[in-house]
Amino acid sequence: MTTKRRHILGFWAGAALLPQHLLAQDIPLWTESDLRQALALRDATPTDNLAYQLVDSLVTEVGSRPAGSAADPRAVEWALAKLKALGFSNVRADPVAVKAWRAGPVSVDITAPFAHRLVATALGNSVGTPAGGLEAEMAYYPDLASLKADTSDRAKSRIVFINQKTERSRDGSGYGGAVMARVAGAVEAARRGAVAVAIRSIGTDRDRLAHTGGMRYDTQLRQVPALAVSVPDADLIERLQRYGRPVVMRLNVQTETGLDATSHNVIAEVPGTDLSDEIVLLGAHLDSWHVGQGAIDDGVGVGIVCAAAKRLLDGGKPLRRTVRVVLFANEENGLSGATAYADQYKAVRHQLVGESDFGAGKVWRMRSKVHGDAVPALQQMARWLAPLGIEAGDNNGSPAPDAGVMVRRNQWPGIELTQDGTDYFDWHHTDNDTLDKINPDTLPQNVAAWSVVAWLASQSSQRFGQSPAA
Amino acid sequence: MTTKRRHILGFWAGAALLPQHLLAQDIPLWTESDLRQALALRDATPTDNLAYQLVDSLVTEVGSRPAGSAADPRAVEWALAKLKALGFSNVRADPVAVKAWRAGPVSVDITAPFAHRLVATALGNSVGTPAGGLEAEMAYYPDLASLKADTSDRAKSRIVFINQKTERSRDGSGYGGAVMARVAGAVEAARRGAVAVAIRSIGTDRDRLAHTGGMRYDTQLRQVPALAVSVPDADLIERLQRYGRPVVMRLNVQTETGLDATSHNVIAEVPGTDLSDEIVLLGAHLDSWHVGQGAIDDGVGVGIVCAAAKRLLDGGKPLRRTVRVVLFANEENGLSGATAYADQYKAVRHQLVGESDFGAGKVWRMRSKVHGDAVPALQQMARWLAPLGIEAGDNNGSPAPDAGVMVRRNQWPGIELTQDGTDYFDWHHTDNDTLDKINPDTLPQNVAAWSVVAWLASQSSQRFGQSPAA
Numbered sequence: 001m002t003t004k005r006r007h008i009l010g011f012w013a014g015a016a017l018l019p020q021h022l023l024a025q026d027i028p029l030w031t032e033s034d035l036r037q038a039l040a041l042r043d044a045t046p047t048d049n050l051a052y053q054l055v056d057s058l059v060t061e062v063g064s065r066p067a068g069s070a071a072d073p074r075a076v077e078w079a080l081a082k083l084k085a086l087g088f089s090n091v092r093a094d095p096v097a098v099k100a101w102r103a104g105p106v107s108v109d110i111t112a113p114f115a116h117r118l119v120a121t122a123l124g125n126s127v128g129t130p131a132g133g134l135e136a137e138m139a140y141y142p143d144l145a146s147l148k149a150d151t152s153d154r155a156k157s158r159i160v161f162i163n164q165k166t167e168r169s170r171d172g173s174g175y176g177g178a179v180m181a182r183v184a185g186a187v188e189a190a191r192r193g194a195v196a197v198a199i200r201s202i203g204t205d206r207d208r209l210a211h212t213g214g215m216r217y218d219t220q221l222r223q224v225p226a227l228a229v230s231v232p233d234a235d236l237i238e239r240l241q242r243y244g245r246p247v248v249m250r251l252n253v254q255t256e257t258g259l260d261a262t263s264h265n266v267i268a269e270v271p272g273t274d275l276s277d278e279i280v281l282l283g284a285h286l287d288s289w290h291v292g293q294g295a296i297d298d299g300v301g302v303g304i305v306c307a308a309a310k311r312l313l314d315g316g317k318p319l320r321r322t323v324r325v326v327l328f329a330n331e332e333n334g335l336s337g338a339t340a341y342a343d344q345y346k347a348v349r350h351q352l353v354g355e356s357d358f359g360a361g362k363v364w365r366m367r368s369k370v371h372g373d374a375v376p377a378l379q380q381m382a383r384w385l386a387p388l389g390i391e392a393g394d395n396n397g398s399p400a401p402d403a404g405v406m407v408r409r410n411q412w413p414g415i416e417l418t419q420d421g422t423d424y425f426d427w428h429h430t431d432n433d434t435l436d437k438i439n440p441d442t443l444p445q446n447v448a449a450w451s452v453v454a455w456l457a458s459q460s461s462q463r464f465g466q467s468p469a470a
Numbered sequence: 471m472t473t474k475r476r477h478i479l480g481f482w483a484g485a486a487l488l489p490q491h492l493l494a495q496d497i498p499l500w501t502e503s504d505l506r507q508a509l510a511l512r513d514a515t516p517t518d519n520l521a522y523q524l525v526d527s528l529v530t531e532v533g534s535r536p537a538g539s540a541a542d543p544r545a546v547e548w549a550l551a552k553l554k555a556l557g558f559s560n561v562r563a564d565p566v567a568v569k570a571w572r573a574g575p576v577s578v579d580i581t582a583p584f585a586h587r588l589v590a591t592a593l594g595n596s597v598g599t600p601a602g603g604l605e606a607e608m609a610y611y612p613d614l615a616s617l618k619a620d621t622s623d624r625a626k627s628r629i630v631f632i633n634q635k636t637e638r639s640r641d642g643s644g645y646g647g648a649v650m651a652r653v654a655g656a657v658e659a660a661r662r663g664a665v666a667v668a669i670r671s672i673g674t675d676r677d678r679l680a681h682t683g684g685m686r687y688d689t690q691l692r693q694v695p696a697l698a699v700s701v702p703d704a705d706l707i708e709r710l711q712r713y714g715r716p717v718v719m720r721l722n723v724q725t726e727t728g729l730d731a732t733s734h735n736v737i738a739e740v741p742g743t744d745l746s747d748e749i750v751l752l753g754a755h756l757d758s759w760h761v762g763q764g765a766i767d768d769g770v771g772v773g774i775v776c777a778a779a780k781r782l783l784d785g786g787k788p789l790r791r792t793v794r795v796v797l798f799a800n801e802e803n804g805l806s807g808a809t810a811y812a813d814q815y816k817a818v819r820h821q822l823v824g825e826s827d828f829g830a831g832k833v834w835r836m837r838s839k840v841h842g843d844a845v846p847a848l849q850q851m852a853r854w855l856a857p858l859g860i861e862a863g864d865n866n867g868s869p870a871p872d873a874g875v876m877v878r879r880n881q882w883p884g885i886e887l888t889q890d891g892t893d894y895f896d897w898h899h900t901d902n903d904t905l906d907k908i909n910p911d912t913l914p915q916n917v918a919a920w921s922v923v924a925w926l927a928s929q930s931s932q933r934f935g936q937s938p939a940a
Binding site: 208209239292 | 763
C-alpha cells in the first residue's frame, strides 16, 4: 500500500514538472498509464541487487575473457544460460568473426644509467619484439604533442617513450585528452624510424600495474612493438632524465596477432507487441582485456542492462517495441561485435541504442544523439530521470563505443547515460579491474535509469530516428 | 631576525611547560644553551628537503635491494658515497654474514571449479615447490585461529588457504593482529600434513599486488612452500567457497634459500666530545624486499635519519656523545644486520637507540623503553616535541625492528617515534612501494623530531640506561 501510494504521488509530482507545451501537444508521447509505469520502474526497490549478482557471477565463474581466448566461449555460455534462466525470449548467440590477439610474456628493463625492472604490459594488437628482445637508447617525449612536433632524427633507431599524463575527471575528458598517445604512439614513433614505443600508462592511479588498451598501426609504416609501463615506472623514467645520461631500455614482448577466431554477440529480448519489429537496444560488452577480471569493464555493464531489461520483463505491462539486450563480442580490440551487429540488423528499425560501458559509478547526465524532431521527446524523458540525480544534457551525446558504432554506421538514434567516471581510470584495463572496485550501492540507480529509458523509448508514440538506412 | 626571535620566544614557552620538579632539580638535565639549540634544531626550516632527496636518489639509482642480491652492494656503495659527501666522520661498512633468499618465478592457478590465474608472491624465506609445481585441493580457513583450532585431518595433503584480513590502523595494530598468519601459517599447515600454505596478503589495500614478508619454519616439521595472493584474489577464493565444490589450486614457486652472502651495516658519525665513547644511534635499514623500490620500507627511513644527523652536523654546536647513523643490513629477512651490530658493539655504551622504519607518515607519538631512572628525562624530551604534534607516550615503547633487537639483546635504552601508519600497509612489501607513495611534506617533521631526540640524548647529564652488559 505504501509503495503504491508513493508511486501515484510520484507520478503527479513528475507530471507537474513537465513543460506545458509537452503536456499540451495533440498526440501525447506517452499514455498516462505508460508514465505511471515509468515511475513504478524508476522507484522500484527490489530486495535483490541483480546487476551486482550478475557481474559477481560472471567474474567469479569466467574472469577475464578476451575475444578469441579460451575463456571467450565460456563467457558466451555463461551469458546464454543466465539470460535463459532470467526468462528472456529469443536468447541466442550471433557469430562474429574476430581477429584475435594474444599477449604473451613481456619484460622491460632499464639497463642504463641504473638497472631497473619495470612493470609493463603490451598494448592491444601490438606486434612482438624479435624472440630475443631488443635493446636501444630511449628517446624521451613528455607527451604525444612533443613527439608529433619533432622533425629531427632523434627518435631514429631508438625506443620512443611518451610520458603523457592522464588527468582525473568525472566525464572521462582527461582520458580523452591522453589516450591518443596510446592509440597513435606507434604510428608517430614508426614515422620517425623508432624501433619500438613505450608509453606511460593511460591511467589516473599510481599503482604498479600497467594499463593496456587498443592501438593502431599505419599499413604504410613499420609495425613497431608498443607497450605501456605503470605510472610509478614512468615517474622513474622521468627522474632518470635528470641525470643527463643515455637511458637504455631492453624489451622483450611476445604476442600473436591476427588470429582468426569466432566470437558471438549474445542477444535476449523482451518482445514488443504492436511495434515489435522496432528495437530498443540495451548494450554492454561481454569481452574484456586479458588483464583483471573485466569487472568494471564491462561485467558491470552486462549486469546493469540485463537487470534493467529484467525489470521490464517483470513489470507486468506489455511493451510496444521489443527491448533487446545485446552483449557485444570484442569491443576492446576492434569493435567487431558492434560492427557485425550493425551490418546484420541494418534493415531493422532501431528506436534507440544505448550501452552501459563506463564502470560502476552513478549516472549523472543523460545525453541523446537522435533525429532533431525527437529532441523534445528525449528532453521529456530526461525529466523523468531527474529524481535519480540525472541532469538533462544536449543532443550531442557520445553513446558508449558499441552503440556509437551503430549511431555512426547506421544513423540509429543513440542515448548516453553518463556515469561518474572519477575513479574509473584508476583501474581501467589493468589487473586491478576486479569485483571489489564495484560499489554495489551504485548499481540500482543505473538499473532504474536504463529501465525507464528503455520503457519510454518502447512506448513512445514518436519515432526517435529517421527511416532505417536499408 | 624574525627567526631568531621566534626561537627565543619558543624556548621560554617550552620552559614554561616543564614540570616544576624537573626545573628545580639540582643538576639540570640540559644546559640552557642545549635547550636553546634543541629549539633551533626543531624549528629550523631548511630550504631543501634532504630526507626526500636521499630516498629519491636511493630508489632511482639502486631500487629494490634485498640482502645478498646484486643490488645489495650497489646500495652499500651508494650509502658510503652519500654519507661521505654529506661530511660525516668514520664512514664505514661493517660486514654482516647473511643467509640470502632469492625469489624466482611464481605462478598460482585455480583449476577448479573455474579456471583463474591469481596474482601471488612467495613469502620471504619460503622453499619452492618441485620444479613441475604441485596441485591439490584447497582447505579454506577464514583466519589463523580457525586453522590452529582445527583438530581434524581436513588439511592433510591439501593446500591450506588462510583468509586472514588486516584492519587499517594508525599505529599498525591491525597489521600486528594479522601478521602471524604469514609468520606462522607454514608451521600450522605443516603440522596438519598440508603440502603448502597460501594466505591472503597481509595488507589493507585492494590492489592486485601481493604482499611478501618474513615467515618461519619449525625444524621439526616439513618445510612447505608459503605464498601470499593479492587481496582481490583472496576475495575470489572466498567467493568460490560458496559454490560448495572442491577448489583446486596449482602452484609453481621457485626460490633459493640459505645462500651464503655478505652484506654490510653502513655507519657514519657525528663525533662527540667529552662523552664521545657513548653512542646515540639513529637507525634505518638499507635493504628491502625484492618487490617495489623499497621507498617507504625503508628508503625513507634512511633519508630521515641521515638528514636528522646532518642537521646536528651542521648545527654549529659540539655534541657531548657521538651520534651514529646505522643503516642496517638485512632487516627484512632475519634482522642479521642488527644482530651483528648488537654483538659487535656490545661493550660500547649506547645512550639511546632508535630507528625510523614505519613509512613516511608524520610522527604523532614518542614512546621510550629506558631504565626507570631515566623516564623523567624522556618525558621532558617529549615536551620539546609537542609543538611538532607529537604526544608523550609511556615507557613501554616498541622501537622499530633493528633497534628492538638491540633493546632486547643488549638492554640498550630505546626510543620509538611512532609514525602515522594509516596507509603504510596499503603498499608495504609490494611492488607498490615506490617513491610516489611518499609525501615529501611529511618528512621535515620527522627530521626535526629525530634531530631533537638525538641532540637531547647526546647532551643529557643523565645516562638513559644501565651499564653496558659487557
